[in-house]
Amino acid sequence: MKDGFDVTSRLGEGAGLWFLKILTGFLVIVVLVIHLIVNHLIVPGGLLSYADIVQYYQIPIIPMMEIVFLIFVVTHALIGLRSVLLDLRPSNILLQWINYGLGVLGIGSIAYGVWLVLVIVGRG
Amino acid sequence: MENHPSRPTNLIKWFDPRHRSLGTWAFILNRLSGLGLTLYLFIHLIMLGQLAKGPEAYDGFIALVKNPVFLAGELLVVAAALIHGLNGIRIGITSFGIAGGKQKQLFIGFMTIAVIAIIYFAIRMFAH
Amino acid sequence: MTQTWQVTFEIFRKKGDQPSFYDQFELEVDPDEYVLDGVERIWAFKDRSLVFSHACHHSTCGACGMLVNGVEKLTCITTIRSVTKDGGVIRVEPMRNFPVISDLSVDMTTFYQRMERVGQQPVVSVIYEDSKGKFDPDDDLLRLSDCIECGLCISACPIALTTSAYVGPAVLAGAQQSGDLNPCVLEIVDSENGAWRCHSAFECTEVCPSHVDPAWRIMNLRKQLVSRRIKKFFGVK
Numbered sequence: 001m002k003d004g005f006d007v008t009s010r011l012g013e014g015a016g017l018w019f020l021k022i023l024t025g026f027l028v029i030v031v032l033v034i035h036l037i038v039n040h041l042i043v044p045g046g047l048l049s050y051a052d053i054v055q056y057y058q059i060p061i062i063p064m065m066e067i068v069f070l071i072f073v074v075t076h077a078l079i080g081l082r083s084v085l086l087d088l089r090p091s092n093i094l095l096q097w098i099n100y101g102l103g104v105l106g107i108g109s110i111a112y113g114v115w116l117v118l119v120i121v122g123r124g
Numbered sequence: 125m126e127n128h129p130s131r132p133t134n135l136i137k138w139f140d141p142r143h144r145s146l147g148t149w150a151f152i153l154n155r156l157s158g159l160g161l162t163l164y165l166f167i168h169l170i171m172l173g174q175l176a177k178g179p180e181a182y183d184g185f186i187a188l189v190k191n192p193v194f195l196a197g198e199l200l201v202v203a204a205a206l207i208h209g210l211n212g213i214r215i216g217i218t219s220f221g222i223a224g225g226k227q228k229q230l231f232i233g234f235m236t237i238a239v240i241a242i243i244y245f246a247i248r249m250f251a252h
Numbered sequence: 253m254t255q256t257w258q259v260t261f262e263i264f265r266k267k268g269d270q271p272s273f274y275d276q277f278e279l280e281v282d283p284d285e286y287v288l289d290g291v292e293r294i295w296a297f298k299d300r301s302l303v304f305s306h307a308c309h310h311s312t313c314g315a316c317g318m319l320v321n322g323v324e325k326l327t328c329i330t331t332i333r334s335v336t337k338d339g340g341v342i343r344v345e346p347m348r349n350f351p352v353i354s355d356l357s358v359d360m361t362t363f364y365q366r367m368e369r370v371g372q373q374p375v376v377s378v379i380y381e382d383s384k385g386k387f388d389p390d391d392d393l394l395r396l397s398d399c400i401e402c403g404l405c406i407s408a409c410p411i412a413l414t415t416s417a418y419v420g421p422a423v424l425a426g427a428q429q430s431g432d433l434n435p436c437v438l439e440i441v442d443s444e445n446g447a448w449r450c451h452s453a454f455e456c457t458e459v460c461p462s463h464v465d466p467a468w469r470i471m472n473l474r475k476q477l478v479s480r481r482i483k484k485f486f487g488v489k
Contacts, residue, residue: 012444015481022219025212032209049186050179077162083451084155086444087138087414109169119176138410143322147454147467151410155451215452221475225468227454 012086012095017079024076031069038062054123063117070113078106150211150231157208164201195249203242210234254282257338261290263302264345265355274343275299283333287325288316290332291344291356304356311461314400317407318356319345324404324459347407349416363403366419370437372426373397384469385431398464399426405456405466417445421456421466428469433476447474 013021057063085098139152174185188194214230259281266272277294288306295302307313309328316327320335321343336342350358377392399422406412406420419440427433427441441447450470457467 013448014444015442015448015477018448019478022216026216029209029213032205050182053182073165077158077165080158081162084159087411089415109166112173113169116172116176138413144408144455145458147452147458148410151451151453218452219471219474220478221468221471225465227452227467 013079013083017082021076021079021083024072024079027072028069028076031065031072035065035069038065054120057117057120063121066117067114071110074106074109074113078102146228146231150214153207154211154215157204157211160204161201161208164204192250199242199246199249202245203238206238206241207235210238254284257281257283257332259290259332259336259339260341261294262341262343263291263294263356264343265302266352267301267354281332283338284331286328287318287320287330287332287335287342287344288327290342291318291327302356303354305358312396312400314402317347317402317404319343319347319407324348324408326402326404326461329461347403349406349409349412349420350403358403360401360403362416363406363420363422364401366423366440367401367426369440370423370427371430371432372399372401373430376429381429384465385429385472388431397429398462399429400462402461404459404461405464408455408459410453410455411449411451415445418449419446421450421470422464424450424473425456425464425466425469428473428476433480438477441473442477447477 082098082102086095090098138155141148141152171185174181189198211231211234214227214234217230218227257280259279261277261279262274263277264272265275277298279290279293281290286309288309291302291304292306295304304316304318306316306328308315311326311329314326318325318327320327320330321341322345324347325335327344332342344356346352346356346358350360350363353359374397375394376397377389378395379392380388381395381397401422403422405422405425409418409421411418412420424441424447427437430437433441447470450467452467454467456470457465460466
């Protein structure tokens, strides 16, 4: 019964991605508030020098929090970016490239961030 | 039935608030701030790579960004984050039918908070 | 005492594949008349080639939706007084996001097919419609449902602007109103061109001339879809 309908590509943003976007959005707010309070208000000096940062990252909960934050933010940002790109009506093939590109960018950013955190922890 | 003809002007119409009401402003602000923040996210990640280069690189970088131009840019990021975050809360609440019919009031309320917070941060950042 | 105003109507014209343009007509009107009356007088006495959709002239059929000075309006209930002043201009254009057949008339075929498919109920119990689906008594008075299928909400929606694959607020509101989420209906509303495509601009509710509140209905529909999925996940019927 497809009268009057475009054939759906099933490559868009269904319930799962939408829900993940909302969930990660909410989690970003939670972790961001913690991140800001801790980084800029509790820490004396406000983390403005290299030495301060390395020392700060020796506390185990800090790198864990930063990595979790990174995962949530990257996920939310890239799903959101994808929503905007979907509104530009890419062809199915282009959309597959976009999915692939965003996936690589997302995983790459998270991997890079985790590496960076571990490097800083290791400097202490 | 084919798609109505694709016109480039459709894209610009996303961001055209004329003859539209409050909800469109929320949509536009959220979309612009979201795109801006995504760009900032990746710039920020790259800049943090400076940390890996050692103390001279990072501390030199910090000295650079105390420059007023960078501070203004940072304020823009803070503003975008406040707008996008508060608007996002509004969208999350309405999307599950919790807010009742109050989405306009929510938008005005949250944006007022955002403006106050932006002014507060502006004063804090530029007061020295 | 009736007033008389001099008003200029700027009417969007488009025939076939010719480029579109605007025709100007000077009219003497009573400001408490409706925009549709002005358009009809232009057709009757000035230009018989003007094509526009209209039928009941009392906000029941949903045929006369147009853009008046850039805003979606049901022209049979939009007074001239409410959109301009004496000596002013009224710009009349066809609704957005529908293919233009001719001048001010648009093609609503796909839209009507989708409304039928989601099972929007034209006649409902008073309490059911007034409560937007919360209460469903069997033995109540009946009335015509709010949605008149005018399409103004789809014209105002920024997502419908980008693609005609998005089914649009009226269709989603119709699915919520019908209360019957069978697989046939779910196929279009629980999809990436259905309820998940809405970006909460709320323009649809803003322009609806008939108290349907499609934005609220889309959110309520989402709530229902999410709870269905959760129930399915845990194996609850």
